[in-house]
Amino acid sequence: RWTRDGELVFVGRADDQVKIRGFRVEPGEVEAVLGSHPGVSRAVVVARDGVGGTQLVAYASGMGGVLPDGNELRGFLASRLPEFMVPAAVMVLDGIPLTVNGKLDRRA
Numbered sequence: 001r002w003t004r005d006g007e008l009v010f011v012g013r014a015d016d017q018v019k020i021r022g023f024r025v026e027p028g029e030v031e032a033v034l035g036s037h038p039g040v041s042r043a044v045v046v047a048r049d050g051v052g053g054t055q056l057v058a059y060a061s062g063m064g065g066v067l068p069d070g071n072e073l074r075g076f077l078a079s080r081l082p083e084f085m086v087p088a089a090v091m092v093l094d095g096i097p098l099t100v101n102g103k104l105d106r107r108a
Helices: 027-035 070-078
Strands: 017-018 023-025 040-050 051-062 089-093
Touching: 017 040, 017 051, 023 027, 027 051, 027 070, 051 070, 070 089
Parallel strands: 051 089
Antiparallel strands: 017 023, 040 051
């Protein structure tokens, strides 16, 4: 943004790109691959800061009440993505928390 003095100030990224072990990763790309699994109805991938640095964590919900195995989903991702894009953990939930408008509730 521009200040009143005509100075340009960088205020941050406009996308969700994160840096994982030196690689730039778009979590939406990982979500798209995870969402293509036949047993996944909805997928969310977030970056979490941990002891070894920033890691990806995936959350998925199953189709028709059937919950897929997290290790199976991680293997599914590993067979389709480069190693640095594979989440450190895949958590399977009964449902992904949504706001009243039907959007992802990231705080929940």
